Amino acid sequence: STAxxxxxxQGWSLQVYDPAADPDGSAGTGDDGWSTVPGYENMVPKDDLVSGLGAGDEYIVLDAGFGKFLLYDINGGLPTTSTSLTYLGATEQGDALHGDNDGNLDFYDTYEAVACFATGTQIDTPTGLRWVETLRLGDLVSTRDRGPRPIAWVSVRHLSHAELVARPNLRPVRINAGALGPGQPVRRLVVSPQHRLLVRSRIAERMFGVDEVLVPAVRLTGLPGIGRIxxxxxxxxxxxxxxxxxVIAANAAACESFFPGPESLRALPDPTREELFALFPELATPVPGSRLIAARPxxxxxxxxxxxxxxxKHGRAPVAP
Structure with a gap:
């Protein structure tokens, strides 16, 4: 089974990246530049430490042996000097948005997986542009592959400034006008970090065999005009x-609708997930279906x-004209 x-x-190691030791200067390709920190080559999760308090929905203690431990906390902001930390189980949320509150740090807890548009996004529909916050169940939206399609489910969640500060991985991605390519988008677009946008280019075709792929917005940060806010x-x-x-158009930029994959479903609060399962019972089972076929790789x-x-590197926009 897959953990x-x-x-x-389990066995874990702590690694660091040195771009000077990597010929292509990219942490994302190959193993060049990566090295294991001495003494932390084989760490074991120790959720049974201190009467079972060695792990929670937001942290895990790993035992490196010889009296050395590593604390991994998804909230970040850990002190750099010795101090006491207090974790309150009742206030932990598990995954980045809502969590399962089962007292264990799940792999999907480290990122927010739901594809979301911020208020003020304009969505292409057969009757013209619509603000995303006005869309309702049954409304028609223009899709790239199948023309007008009715919305089968819609939801919204507000995150306060304090929540965004406490959980920086939830901070939205802002994409300025034209940052993806000419007219892509036509005005500033704000989406959740894991919302996938369409990349269409010869570079994509050389790498993946197709010229159109969907990439999380957070991976686009660092390109001119794209960053976290x-x-x-x-x-x-x-x-x-x-x-x-x-694939739909938001502020004229091609991007995805909600994709009910395992990570996205588990990132929803229980009542919302149960509502989806009631509407679409097939999502509650692991049997692949048409809803689990991605519109693009x-x-x-x-x-x-x-x-x-x-x-x-080549100064190419993510979306070719």
Whole structure:
């Protein structure tokens, strides 16, 4: 079986990256430049430390042996000098948005997986542009592959400024007008970090055999005009789904609708997930179905970083004219 959370019996190592030791200067390709920190070559998750308090929904203690331990906390901001830390289990949220509160740090807890548009995004529809916050169940939205399609599910969640400061991995990505290519987008676009946008280029075709792929917005940061923000008023994240995954236009930029993959579903709060399962019972089972067929190849992790690195190196926009 495939592990989904830190547990006793696993082996972990702590590695650092030195770009000077990497010929291509890219952390996302190959193993060059990576090295293991001495003394932390084989760490074991120790959730059973201190009467079972060695792990929680937001942290894990790893035992490196010989009296050395490593604390991994998804919230970041750990002190640099010796001090006492207090974790309150009742206030832990597990994954980045809501969590399962099972007392274990799950692998998907380290990022926010739901594809969301911020309030103020304009969505292409057969009747013209619509603000995302006005879309309702059954409304028609223009899709790239199948024309007008009715919305099958819609939801929204607001995150305050304090929540964004406490959990920087939730901070939205701002994409300035034209940052993806000519007219892509036509005005500033704000999305959640893991919301995938369409990349269309010869570089993508050389790397993946197709010229169009979907890449998380957070992987585009670092390109001119694209970066993370922390709005003073917080952010309201809107997401909607069709009867299958689609490519749509938001502020004229091609991007995805909500994709009900395992990570996205587990990142939803329990009531919202249960609502989805009631509407679409097939999502509650692991049997692949049409809803789990991605509209374009999904590129993440090191391949996504390398894709964007090549665009930056050659001065190419992510979306070719």
């Amino acid at each position: 989904t959370q830190f547990a006793n019996g 922390t709005p003073a008023q917080g952010v309201s994240y809107h997401h909607f789904m069709f009867d299958r995954h689609e 999904l590129v993440a992790g090191r391949p996504a970083r390398e894709l964007i690195r090549r665009h930056r």
